[in-house]
Amino acid sequence: MIVLGIESSCDETGLALYDTQRGLLSHALHSQVVMHEEYGGVVPELASRDHIRRAIPLLEHTLEEAGVTLEKIDAIAYTQGPGLAGALLVGSSIACALGLATGKPVLGVHHLEGHLLSPLLAADPPAFPFIALLVSGGHTQLMRVDGVGQYTLLGETLDDAAGEAFDKSAKLLGLGYPGGPAISRLAEFGDPSAYKLPRPMLHSKDFNFSFSGLKTAVLTVVKNHEEKVVANICEQDKANIARGFVDAIVDVLTAKCISALKHTGLKRLVIAGGVGANAQLRASLNAAAATKKFRVFYPELEFCTDNGAMIAFAGAMRLMINPDAAKKDYSFNVRPRWPLDEISVV
Incomplete structure:
Protein backbone atom coordinates (compact mmCIF):
# COMPACT_ATOMS: atom_id res chain seq x y z
CA MET A 1 0.00 0.00 0.00
CA ILE A 2 1.40 3.40 -1.04
CA VAL A 3 0.31 6.47 0.93
CA LEU A 4 0.91 10.06 -0.09
CA GLY A 5 1.46 12.37 2.90
CA ILE A 6 0.87 16.13 2.89
CA GLU A 7 2.02 18.36 5.76
CA SER A 8 1.18 22.08 5.94
CA SER A 9 0.37 22.82 9.57
CA CYS A 10 2.72 25.77 10.06
CA ASP A 11 5.81 26.95 8.18
CA GLU A 12 7.03 23.81 6.41
CA THR A 13 5.47 22.32 3.29
CA GLY A 14 6.14 18.58 3.21
CA LEU A 15 5.20 15.85 0.72
CA ALA A 16 6.17 12.19 0.95
CA LEU A 17 5.35 8.71 -0.33
CA TYR A 18 5.41 5.75 2.05
CA ASP A 19 5.04 2.12 0.98
CA THR A 20 4.07 -0.37 3.69
CA ALA A 28 10.41 16.71 -0.24
CA LEU A 29 10.32 19.65 2.14
CA HIS A 30 10.35 23.41 1.86
CA SER A 31 11.00 25.51 4.97
CA GLN A 32 9.72 29.08 5.19
CA VAL A 33 12.30 30.12 7.79
CA VAL A 34 14.01 32.66 5.55
CA ARG A 54 5.08 25.14 -2.99
CA ALA A 55 2.76 22.14 -2.66
CA ILE A 56 2.26 21.10 -6.29
CA PRO A 57 5.95 21.46 -7.35
CA LEU A 58 6.92 19.42 -4.28
CA LEU A 59 4.30 16.82 -5.17
CA GLU A 60 5.68 16.52 -8.70
CA HIS A 61 9.22 16.18 -7.34
CA THR A 62 8.16 13.51 -4.84
CA LEU A 63 6.36 11.44 -7.48
CA GLU A 64 9.25 11.72 -9.93
CA GLU A 65 11.84 10.76 -7.33
CA ALA A 66 9.86 7.65 -6.36
CA ALA A 77 -3.02 11.35 4.22
CA TYR A 78 -2.94 15.00 5.19
CA THR A 79 -2.46 17.01 8.37
CA GLN A 80 -5.93 17.92 9.62
CA GLY A 81 -4.70 19.59 12.80
CA PRO A 82 -3.57 21.04 15.08
CA GLY A 83 -1.87 24.05 13.50
CA LEU A 84 -2.57 27.33 11.76
CA ALA A 85 -6.07 27.26 10.29
CA GLY A 86 -5.16 28.81 6.95
CA ALA A 87 -2.10 26.63 6.51
CA LEU A 88 -4.09 23.49 7.36
CA LEU A 89 -6.76 24.45 4.82
CA VAL A 90 -4.18 24.50 2.04
CA GLY A 91 -2.98 20.94 2.65
CA SER A 92 -6.47 19.62 3.30
CA SER A 93 -7.93 21.14 0.14
CA ILE A 94 -5.08 19.84 -2.00
CA ALA A 95 -5.40 16.34 -0.54
CA CYS A 96 -9.15 16.20 -1.05
CA ALA A 97 -8.90 17.68 -4.56
CA LEU A 98 -6.33 15.03 -5.49
CA GLY A 99 -8.55 12.35 -3.96
CA LEU A 100 -11.57 13.54 -5.92
CA ALA A 101 -9.60 13.74 -9.17
CA THR A 102 -8.09 10.25 -8.81
CA GLY A 103 -10.82 8.47 -6.88
CA LYS A 104 -8.40 7.69 -4.03
CA PRO A 105 -9.54 7.72 -0.39
CA VAL A 106 -8.26 10.44 1.95
CA LEU A 107 -7.40 10.42 5.64
CA GLY A 108 -6.94 13.34 8.06
CA VAL A 109 -3.95 12.78 10.36
CA HIS A 110 -3.19 14.36 13.72
CA HIS A 111 0.02 16.36 13.43
CA LEU A 112 1.31 15.27 16.84
CA GLU A 113 0.67 11.62 16.06
CA GLY A 114 2.96 12.07 13.09
CA HIS A 115 5.69 13.35 15.41
CA LEU A 116 5.10 10.58 17.95
CA LEU A 117 5.48 7.87 15.32
CA SER A 118 8.33 9.50 13.36
CA PRO A 119 11.10 7.63 15.27
CA LEU A 120 9.64 4.43 13.80
CA LEU A 121 11.01 5.60 10.44
CA ALA A 122 14.57 5.23 11.75
CA ALA A 123 16.82 2.27 10.95
CA ASP A 124 16.56 1.13 14.58
CA PRO A 125 12.93 1.84 15.54
CA PRO A 126 11.56 1.40 19.07
CA ALA A 127 9.02 -1.28 19.91
CA PHE A 128 5.77 -0.50 21.70
CA PRO A 129 5.17 0.42 24.47
CA PHE A 130 7.37 3.43 25.16
CA ILE A 131 7.40 6.84 26.83
CA ALA A 132 7.46 9.73 24.38
CA LEU A 133 8.61 13.26 25.04
CA LEU A 134 6.93 15.43 22.42
CA VAL A 135 8.89 18.65 22.52
CA SER A 136 8.50 21.42 19.95
CA GLY A 137 7.69 25.08 19.49
CA GLY A 138 4.03 24.56 20.27
CA HIS A 139 3.94 21.47 22.48
CA THR A 140 5.73 19.88 25.40
CA GLN A 141 4.08 16.66 26.50
CA LEU A 142 4.99 13.34 28.07
CA MET A 143 2.96 10.46 26.67
CA ARG A 144 2.74 6.74 27.21
CA VAL A 145 2.45 5.12 23.78
CA ASP A 146 1.14 1.55 23.71
CA GLY A 147 0.47 1.41 19.98
CA VAL A 148 -0.91 3.40 17.07
CA GLY A 149 -3.80 5.44 18.45
CA GLN A 150 -3.10 4.28 22.02
CA TYR A 151 -1.79 7.38 23.76
CA THR A 152 -1.99 8.29 27.44
CA LEU A 153 -1.09 11.84 28.43
CA LEU A 154 1.14 11.81 31.51
CA GLY A 155 1.94 15.52 31.67
CA GLU A 156 2.29 18.69 29.64
CA THR A 157 3.41 22.27 29.86
CA LEU A 158 1.16 24.62 31.79
CA ASP A 159 2.28 27.66 29.80
CA ASP A 160 5.09 28.13 27.26
CA ALA A 161 6.28 25.08 25.35
CA ALA A 162 10.00 24.33 25.42
CA GLY A 163 10.56 25.44 21.83
CA GLU A 164 8.64 28.65 22.51
CA ALA A 165 10.86 29.36 25.51
CA PHE A 166 13.93 28.78 23.32
CA ASP A 167 12.70 31.26 20.70
CA LYS A 168 11.61 33.92 23.20
CA SER A 169 14.82 33.71 25.22
CA ALA A 170 16.89 33.89 22.04
CA LYS A 171 15.01 37.05 21.06
CA LEU A 172 15.82 38.59 24.45
CA LEU A 173 19.49 38.00 23.66
CA GLY A 174 19.19 39.65 20.27
CA LEU A 175 19.55 36.40 18.33
CA GLY A 176 17.77 35.69 15.07
CA TYR A 177 14.75 33.59 14.21
CA PRO A 178 14.33 30.71 14.70
CA GLY A 179 15.93 31.22 18.07
CA GLY A 180 16.20 27.62 19.26
CA PRO A 181 19.17 26.55 17.13
CA ALA A 182 20.85 29.94 17.61
CA ILE A 183 20.74 29.92 21.41
CA SER A 184 21.80 26.28 21.47
CA ARG A 185 24.88 27.01 19.35
CA LEU A 186 25.77 30.04 21.45
CA ALA A 187 25.42 28.02 24.67
CA GLU A 188 28.28 25.78 23.58
CA PHE A 189 30.68 28.67 24.30
CA GLY A 190 29.14 29.63 27.64
CA ASP A 191 30.37 29.09 31.19
CA PRO A 192 27.93 26.76 32.99
CA SER A 193 28.73 28.34 36.37
CA ALA A 194 28.12 31.95 35.32
CA TYR A 195 24.31 31.95 35.66
CA LYS A 196 22.27 29.46 37.68
CA LEU A 197 18.77 29.91 36.35
CA PRO A 198 15.67 28.30 37.93
CA ARG A 199 14.48 24.81 37.03
CA PRO A 200 10.68 25.29 37.10
CA MET A 201 8.65 22.34 38.44
CA LEU A 202 11.74 20.17 38.65
CA HIS A 203 10.53 18.75 41.97
CA SER A 204 6.78 19.00 41.40
CA LYS A 205 6.31 15.21 41.72
CA ASP A 206 4.22 15.12 38.55
CA PHE A 207 5.00 15.14 34.83
CA ASN A 208 3.94 18.69 34.01
CA PHE A 209 6.21 21.48 32.82
CA SER A 210 6.36 25.27 33.06
CA PHE A 211 8.81 27.37 31.10
CA SER A 212 7.41 30.91 31.25
CA GLY A 213 9.24 31.53 34.54
CA LEU A 214 12.53 30.46 33.02
CA LYS A 215 11.99 32.86 30.14
CA THR A 216 11.24 35.61 32.69
CA ALA A 217 14.46 34.76 34.52
CA VAL A 218 16.41 35.32 31.31
CA LEU A 219 14.61 38.64 30.87
CA THR A 220 15.55 39.66 34.43
CA VAL A 221 19.21 38.78 33.86
CA VAL A 222 19.28 40.81 30.66
CA LYS A 223 17.56 43.82 32.28
CA ASN A 224 19.84 43.72 35.31
CA HIS A 225 22.94 43.55 33.19
CA GLU A 226 25.19 46.51 33.85
CA GLU A 227 25.05 47.68 30.24
CA LYS A 228 21.20 47.60 30.24
CA VAL A 229 21.06 47.26 26.44
CA VAL A 230 21.13 43.83 24.82
CA VAL A 246 19.85 25.69 27.99
CA ASP A 247 21.21 23.82 31.01
CA ALA A 248 18.06 24.67 32.98
CA ILE A 249 15.61 23.53 30.34
CA VAL A 250 17.58 20.37 29.57
CA ASP A 251 17.78 19.46 33.25
CA VAL A 252 13.99 19.71 33.60
CA LEU A 253 13.22 17.74 30.45
CA THR A 254 15.70 15.01 31.39
CA ALA A 255 14.45 14.70 34.97
CA LYS A 256 10.80 14.48 33.91
CA CYS A 257 11.61 11.78 31.35
CA ILE A 258 13.45 9.72 33.95
CA SER A 259 10.53 10.10 36.37
CA ALA A 260 8.03 8.98 33.74
CA LEU A 261 10.10 5.89 32.93
CA LYS A 262 10.40 5.02 36.61
CA HIS A 263 6.67 5.57 37.17
CA GLY A 274 11.84 19.96 16.66
CA VAL A 275 13.59 20.38 20.02
CA GLY A 276 14.52 16.70 19.73
CA ALA A 277 17.32 17.85 17.43
CA ASN A 278 18.89 19.89 20.25
CA ALA A 279 22.44 18.66 20.83
CA GLN A 280 22.51 19.42 24.58
CA LEU A 281 19.23 17.59 25.18
CA ARG A 282 20.45 14.55 23.28
CA ALA A 283 23.72 14.49 25.20
CA SER A 284 21.92 14.74 28.54
CA LEU A 285 19.43 11.99 27.71
CA ASN A 286 22.12 9.71 26.32
CA ALA A 287 24.15 10.12 29.51
CA ALA A 288 21.09 9.41 31.65
CA ALA A 289 20.24 6.35 29.55
CA ALA A 290 23.71 4.92 30.11
CA THR A 291 23.40 5.44 33.87
CA LYS A 292 19.75 4.47 34.36
CA LYS A 293 19.80 1.55 31.91
CA PHE A 294 17.11 2.60 29.47
CA ARG A 295 17.20 3.18 25.71
CA VAL A 296 16.46 6.48 24.03
CA PHE A 297 15.30 6.77 20.42
CA TYR A 298 15.28 9.84 18.19
CA PRO A 299 13.88 10.54 14.74
CA GLU A 300 16.41 11.11 12.00
CA LEU A 301 17.43 14.77 12.17
CA GLU A 302 15.59 15.54 8.92
CA ALA A 326 -9.67 6.52 4.75
CA LYS A 327 -12.87 7.76 3.09
CA LYS A 328 -13.98 8.83 -0.35
CA ASP A 329 -15.79 11.75 1.17
CA TYR A 330 -13.94 14.78 -0.14
CA SER A 331 -15.60 17.42 2.00
CA PHE A 332 -13.12 18.53 4.63
CA ASN A 333 -12.65 20.53 7.77
CA VAL A 334 -9.55 21.38 9.74
CA ARG A 335 -8.94 21.29 13.47
CA PRO A 336 -6.51 24.03 14.56
CA ARG A 337 -7.00 22.82 18.13
CA TRP A 338 -7.21 19.05 18.42
CA PRO A 339 -6.26 17.23 21.64
CA LEU A 340 -4.28 14.10 20.91
CA ASP A 341 -6.31 12.06 23.38
CA GLU A 342 -9.39 12.51 21.16
CA ILE A 343 -8.03 10.20 18.46
CA SER A 344 -8.03 6.41 18.45
CA VAL A 345 -7.34 3.52 16.09
CA VAL A 346 -10.96 3.28 14.96
Whole structure:
Protein backbone atom coordinates (compact mmCIF):
# COMPACT_ATOMS: atom_id res chain seq x y z
CA MET A 1 0.00 0.00 0.00
CA ILE A 2 1.40 3.40 -1.04
CA VAL A 3 0.31 6.47 0.93
CA LEU A 4 0.91 10.06 -0.09
CA GLY A 5 1.46 12.37 2.90
CA ILE A 6 0.87 16.13 2.89
CA GLU A 7 2.02 18.36 5.76
CA SER A 8 1.18 22.08 5.94
CA SER A 9 0.37 22.82 9.57
CA CYS A 10 2.72 25.77 10.06
CA ASP A 11 5.81 26.95 8.18
CA GLU A 12 7.03 23.81 6.41
CA THR A 13 5.47 22.32 3.29
CA GLY A 14 6.14 18.58 3.21
CA LEU A 15 5.20 15.85 0.72
CA ALA A 16 6.17 12.19 0.95
CA LEU A 17 5.35 8.71 -0.33
CA TYR A 18 5.41 5.75 2.05
CA ASP A 19 5.04 2.12 0.98
CA THR A 20 4.07 -0.37 3.69
CA GLN A 21 6.28 -2.99 2.03
CA ARG A 22 9.29 -0.94 0.87
CA GLY A 23 9.28 1.88 3.39
CA LEU A 24 9.78 5.57 2.62
CA LEU A 25 9.99 6.00 -1.15
CA SER A 26 10.61 9.73 -1.36
CA HIS A 27 10.00 12.99 0.43
CA ALA A 28 10.41 16.71 -0.24
CA LEU A 29 10.32 19.65 2.14
CA HIS A 30 10.35 23.41 1.86
CA SER A 31 11.00 25.51 4.97
CA GLN A 32 9.72 29.08 5.19
CA VAL A 33 12.30 30.12 7.79
CA VAL A 34 14.01 32.66 5.55
CA MET A 35 10.69 34.31 4.68
CA HIS A 36 9.53 34.61 8.31
CA GLU A 37 12.95 35.59 9.67
CA GLU A 38 12.37 39.20 8.65
CA TYR A 39 9.33 39.35 10.95
CA GLY A 40 10.84 37.48 13.90
CA GLY A 41 8.18 34.75 13.79
CA VAL A 42 5.62 32.99 11.62
CA VAL A 43 3.14 35.24 9.81
CA PRO A 44 0.07 33.00 9.23
CA GLU A 45 -1.15 34.70 6.04
CA LEU A 46 2.28 34.51 4.43
CA ALA A 47 2.63 30.89 5.52
CA SER A 48 -0.66 29.93 3.87
CA ARG A 49 0.18 31.66 0.60
CA ASP A 50 3.58 30.02 0.45
CA HIS A 51 2.07 26.55 0.98
CA ILE A 52 -0.10 27.20 -2.08
CA ARG A 53 2.96 28.05 -4.16
CA ARG A 54 5.08 25.14 -2.99
CA ALA A 55 2.76 22.14 -2.66
CA ILE A 56 2.26 21.10 -6.29
CA PRO A 57 5.95 21.46 -7.35
CA LEU A 58 6.92 19.42 -4.28
CA LEU A 59 4.30 16.82 -5.17
CA GLU A 60 5.68 16.52 -8.70
CA HIS A 61 9.22 16.18 -7.34
CA THR A 62 8.16 13.51 -4.84
CA LEU A 63 6.36 11.44 -7.48
CA GLU A 64 9.25 11.72 -9.93
CA GLU A 65 11.84 10.76 -7.33
CA ALA A 66 9.86 7.65 -6.36
CA GLY A 67 8.96 6.75 -9.94
CA VAL A 68 5.30 6.62 -8.94
CA THR A 69 2.25 8.09 -10.63
CA LEU A 70 -0.85 9.35 -8.83
CA GLU A 71 -2.77 6.36 -10.19
CA LYS A 72 -0.50 3.99 -8.23
CA ILE A 73 -1.20 5.70 -4.89
CA ASP A 74 -3.63 3.83 -2.63
CA ALA A 75 -4.53 6.66 -0.23
CA ILE A 76 -3.76 10.27 0.63
CA ALA A 77 -3.02 11.35 4.22
CA TYR A 78 -2.94 15.00 5.19
CA THR A 79 -2.46 17.01 8.37
CA GLN A 80 -5.93 17.92 9.62
CA GLY A 81 -4.70 19.59 12.80
CA PRO A 82 -3.57 21.04 15.08
CA GLY A 83 -1.87 24.05 13.50
CA LEU A 84 -2.57 27.33 11.76
CA ALA A 85 -6.07 27.26 10.29
CA GLY A 86 -5.16 28.81 6.95
CA ALA A 87 -2.10 26.63 6.51
CA LEU A 88 -4.09 23.49 7.36
CA LEU A 89 -6.76 24.45 4.82
CA VAL A 90 -4.18 24.50 2.04
CA GLY A 91 -2.98 20.94 2.65
CA SER A 92 -6.47 19.62 3.30
CA SER A 93 -7.93 21.14 0.14
CA ILE A 94 -5.08 19.84 -2.00
CA ALA A 95 -5.40 16.34 -0.54
CA CYS A 96 -9.15 16.20 -1.05
CA ALA A 97 -8.90 17.68 -4.56
CA LEU A 98 -6.33 15.03 -5.49
CA GLY A 99 -8.55 12.35 -3.96
CA LEU A 100 -11.57 13.54 -5.92
CA ALA A 101 -9.60 13.74 -9.17
CA THR A 102 -8.09 10.25 -8.81
CA GLY A 103 -10.82 8.47 -6.88
CA LYS A 104 -8.40 7.69 -4.03
CA PRO A 105 -9.54 7.72 -0.39
CA VAL A 106 -8.26 10.44 1.95
CA LEU A 107 -7.40 10.42 5.64
CA GLY A 108 -6.94 13.34 8.06
CA VAL A 109 -3.95 12.78 10.36
CA HIS A 110 -3.19 14.36 13.72
CA HIS A 111 0.02 16.36 13.43
CA LEU A 112 1.31 15.27 16.84
CA GLU A 113 0.67 11.62 16.06
CA GLY A 114 2.96 12.07 13.09
CA HIS A 115 5.69 13.35 15.41
CA LEU A 116 5.10 10.58 17.95
CA LEU A 117 5.48 7.87 15.32
CA SER A 118 8.33 9.50 13.36
CA PRO A 119 11.10 7.63 15.27
CA LEU A 120 9.64 4.43 13.80
CA LEU A 121 11.01 5.60 10.44
CA ALA A 122 14.57 5.23 11.75
CA ALA A 123 16.82 2.27 10.95
CA ASP A 124 16.56 1.13 14.58
CA PRO A 125 12.93 1.84 15.54
CA PRO A 126 11.56 1.40 19.07
CA ALA A 127 9.02 -1.28 19.91
CA PHE A 128 5.77 -0.50 21.70
CA PRO A 129 5.17 0.42 24.47
CA PHE A 130 7.37 3.43 25.16
CA ILE A 131 7.40 6.84 26.83
CA ALA A 132 7.46 9.73 24.38
CA LEU A 133 8.61 13.26 25.04
CA LEU A 134 6.93 15.43 22.42
CA VAL A 135 8.89 18.65 22.52
CA SER A 136 8.50 21.42 19.95
CA GLY A 137 7.69 25.08 19.49
CA GLY A 138 4.03 24.56 20.27
CA HIS A 139 3.94 21.47 22.48
CA THR A 140 5.73 19.88 25.40
CA GLN A 141 4.08 16.66 26.50
CA LEU A 142 4.99 13.34 28.07
CA MET A 143 2.96 10.46 26.67
CA ARG A 144 2.74 6.74 27.21
CA VAL A 145 2.45 5.12 23.78
CA ASP A 146 1.14 1.55 23.71
CA GLY A 147 0.47 1.41 19.98
CA VAL A 148 -0.91 3.40 17.07
CA GLY A 149 -3.80 5.44 18.45
CA GLN A 150 -3.10 4.28 22.02
CA TYR A 151 -1.79 7.38 23.76
CA THR A 152 -1.99 8.29 27.44
CA LEU A 153 -1.09 11.84 28.43
CA LEU A 154 1.14 11.81 31.51
CA GLY A 155 1.94 15.52 31.67
CA GLU A 156 2.29 18.69 29.64
CA THR A 157 3.41 22.27 29.86
CA LEU A 158 1.16 24.62 31.79
CA ASP A 159 2.28 27.66 29.80
CA ASP A 160 5.09 28.13 27.26
CA ALA A 161 6.28 25.08 25.35
CA ALA A 162 10.00 24.33 25.42
CA GLY A 163 10.56 25.44 21.83
CA GLU A 164 8.64 28.65 22.51
CA ALA A 165 10.86 29.36 25.51
CA PHE A 166 13.93 28.78 23.32
CA ASP A 167 12.70 31.26 20.70
CA LYS A 168 11.61 33.92 23.20
CA SER A 169 14.82 33.71 25.22
CA ALA A 170 16.89 33.89 22.04
CA LYS A 171 15.01 37.05 21.06
CA LEU A 172 15.82 38.59 24.45
CA LEU A 173 19.49 38.00 23.66
CA GLY A 174 19.19 39.65 20.27
CA LEU A 175 19.55 36.40 18.33
CA GLY A 176 17.77 35.69 15.07
CA TYR A 177 14.75 33.59 14.21
CA PRO A 178 14.33 30.71 14.70
CA GLY A 179 15.93 31.22 18.07
CA GLY A 180 16.20 27.62 19.26
CA PRO A 181 19.17 26.55 17.13
CA ALA A 182 20.85 29.94 17.61
CA ILE A 183 20.74 29.92 21.41
CA SER A 184 21.80 26.28 21.47
CA ARG A 185 24.88 27.01 19.35
CA LEU A 186 25.77 30.04 21.45
CA ALA A 187 25.42 28.02 24.67
CA GLU A 188 28.28 25.78 23.58
CA PHE A 189 30.68 28.67 24.30
CA GLY A 190 29.14 29.63 27.64
CA ASP A 191 30.37 29.09 31.19
CA PRO A 192 27.93 26.76 32.99
CA SER A 193 28.73 28.34 36.37
CA ALA A 194 28.12 31.95 35.32
CA TYR A 195 24.31 31.95 35.66
CA LYS A 196 22.27 29.46 37.68
CA LEU A 197 18.77 29.91 36.35
CA PRO A 198 15.67 28.30 37.93
CA ARG A 199 14.48 24.81 37.03
CA PRO A 200 10.68 25.29 37.10
CA MET A 201 8.65 22.34 38.44
CA LEU A 202 11.74 20.17 38.65
CA HIS A 203 10.53 18.75 41.97
CA SER A 204 6.78 19.00 41.40
CA LYS A 205 6.31 15.21 41.72
CA ASP A 206 4.22 15.12 38.55
CA PHE A 207 5.00 15.14 34.83
CA ASN A 208 3.94 18.69 34.01
CA PHE A 209 6.21 21.48 32.82
CA SER A 210 6.36 25.27 33.06
CA PHE A 211 8.81 27.37 31.10
CA SER A 212 7.41 30.91 31.25
CA GLY A 213 9.24 31.53 34.54
CA LEU A 214 12.53 30.46 33.02
CA LYS A 215 11.99 32.86 30.14
CA THR A 216 11.24 35.61 32.69
CA ALA A 217 14.46 34.76 34.52
CA VAL A 218 16.41 35.32 31.31
CA LEU A 219 14.61 38.64 30.87
CA THR A 220 15.55 39.66 34.43
CA VAL A 221 19.21 38.78 33.86
CA VAL A 222 19.28 40.81 30.66
CA LYS A 223 17.56 43.82 32.28
CA ASN A 224 19.84 43.72 35.31
CA HIS A 225 22.94 43.55 33.19
CA GLU A 226 25.19 46.51 33.85
CA GLU A 227 25.05 47.68 30.24
CA LYS A 228 21.20 47.60 30.24
CA VAL A 229 21.06 47.26 26.44
CA VAL A 230 21.13 43.83 24.82
CA ALA A 231 23.25 45.06 21.93
CA ASN A 232 25.97 46.08 24.40
CA ILE A 233 26.16 42.78 26.24
CA CYS A 234 29.47 41.21 25.31
CA GLU A 235 29.31 38.02 23.28
CA GLN A 236 30.83 35.97 26.08
CA ASP A 237 28.17 37.10 28.55
CA LYS A 238 25.45 36.32 26.00
CA ALA A 239 26.95 32.85 25.68
CA ASN A 240 26.96 32.48 29.47
CA ILE A 241 23.28 33.44 29.69
CA ALA A 242 22.46 31.08 26.84
CA ARG A 243 24.31 28.27 28.62
CA GLY A 244 22.42 28.92 31.85
CA PHE A 245 19.11 28.83 30.00
CA VAL A 246 19.85 25.69 27.99
CA ASP A 247 21.21 23.82 31.01
CA ALA A 248 18.06 24.67 32.98
CA ILE A 249 15.61 23.53 30.34
CA VAL A 250 17.58 20.37 29.57
CA ASP A 251 17.78 19.46 33.25
CA VAL A 252 13.99 19.71 33.60
CA LEU A 253 13.22 17.74 30.45
CA THR A 254 15.70 15.01 31.39
CA ALA A 255 14.45 14.70 34.97
CA LYS A 256 10.80 14.48 33.91
CA CYS A 257 11.61 11.78 31.35
CA ILE A 258 13.45 9.72 33.95
CA SER A 259 10.53 10.10 36.37
CA ALA A 260 8.03 8.98 33.74
CA LEU A 261 10.10 5.89 32.93
CA LYS A 262 10.40 5.02 36.61
CA HIS A 263 6.67 5.57 37.17
CA THR A 264 5.62 3.31 34.30
CA GLY A 265 8.41 0.76 34.57
CA LEU A 266 9.18 1.15 30.87
CA LYS A 267 12.71 1.12 29.48
CA ARG A 268 12.24 2.84 26.13
CA LEU A 269 12.12 6.62 25.66
CA VAL A 270 11.27 8.30 22.37
CA ILE A 271 12.03 11.96 21.67
CA ALA A 272 9.89 13.64 19.00
CA GLY A 273 9.49 17.19 17.72
CA GLY A 274 11.84 19.96 16.66
CA VAL A 275 13.59 20.38 20.02
CA GLY A 276 14.52 16.70 19.73
CA ALA A 277 17.32 17.85 17.43
CA ASN A 278 18.89 19.89 20.25
CA ALA A 279 22.44 18.66 20.83
CA GLN A 280 22.51 19.42 24.58
CA LEU A 281 19.23 17.59 25.18
CA ARG A 282 20.45 14.55 23.28
CA ALA A 283 23.72 14.49 25.20
CA SER A 284 21.92 14.74 28.54
CA LEU A 285 19.43 11.99 27.71
CA ASN A 286 22.12 9.71 26.32
CA ALA A 287 24.15 10.12 29.51
CA ALA A 288 21.09 9.41 31.65
CA ALA A 289 20.24 6.35 29.55
CA ALA A 290 23.71 4.92 30.11
CA THR A 291 23.40 5.44 33.87
CA LYS A 292 19.75 4.47 34.36
CA LYS A 293 19.80 1.55 31.91
CA PHE A 294 17.11 2.60 29.47
CA ARG A 295 17.20 3.18 25.71
CA VAL A 296 16.46 6.48 24.03
CA PHE A 297 15.30 6.77 20.42
CA TYR A 298 15.28 9.84 18.19
CA PRO A 299 13.88 10.54 14.74
CA GLU A 300 16.41 11.11 12.00
CA LEU A 301 17.43 14.77 12.17
CA GLU A 302 15.59 15.54 8.92
CA PHE A 303 12.35 14.27 10.51
CA CYS A 304 12.56 16.21 13.79
CA THR A 305 10.86 19.25 12.30
CA ASP A 306 7.51 19.11 10.48
CA ASN A 307 7.63 16.92 7.38
CA GLY A 308 5.46 14.94 5.00
CA ALA A 309 7.15 11.61 5.76
CA MET A 310 5.72 11.42 9.27
CA ILE A 311 2.21 12.15 7.95
CA ALA A 312 2.47 9.52 5.21
CA PHE A 313 3.80 7.02 7.74
CA ALA A 314 1.15 7.76 10.38
CA GLY A 315 -1.56 7.46 7.74
CA ALA A 316 -0.16 4.15 6.53
CA MET A 317 0.01 2.75 10.08
CA ARG A 318 -3.63 3.66 10.69
CA LEU A 319 -4.73 2.11 7.41
CA MET A 320 -2.88 -1.12 8.18
CA ILE A 321 -4.91 -1.40 11.39
CA ASN A 322 -8.18 -0.16 9.91
CA PRO A 323 -8.38 -0.09 6.09
CA ASP A 324 -11.71 1.75 6.32
CA ALA A 325 -10.14 4.74 8.09
CA ALA A 326 -9.67 6.52 4.75
CA LYS A 327 -12.87 7.76 3.09
CA LYS A 328 -13.98 8.83 -0.35
CA ASP A 329 -15.79 11.75 1.17
CA TYR A 330 -13.94 14.78 -0.14
CA SER A 331 -15.60 17.42 2.00
CA PHE A 332 -13.12 18.53 4.63
CA ASN A 333 -12.65 20.53 7.77
CA VAL A 334 -9.55 21.38 9.74
CA ARG A 335 -8.94 21.29 13.47
CA PRO A 336 -6.51 24.03 14.56
CA ARG A 337 -7.00 22.82 18.13
CA TRP A 338 -7.21 19.05 18.42
CA PRO A 339 -6.26 17.23 21.64
CA LEU A 340 -4.28 14.10 20.91
CA ASP A 341 -6.31 12.06 23.38
CA GLU A 342 -9.39 12.51 21.16
CA ILE A 343 -8.03 10.20 18.46
CA SER A 344 -8.03 6.41 18.45
CA VAL A 345 -7.34 3.52 16.09
CA VAL A 346 -10.96 3.28 14.96
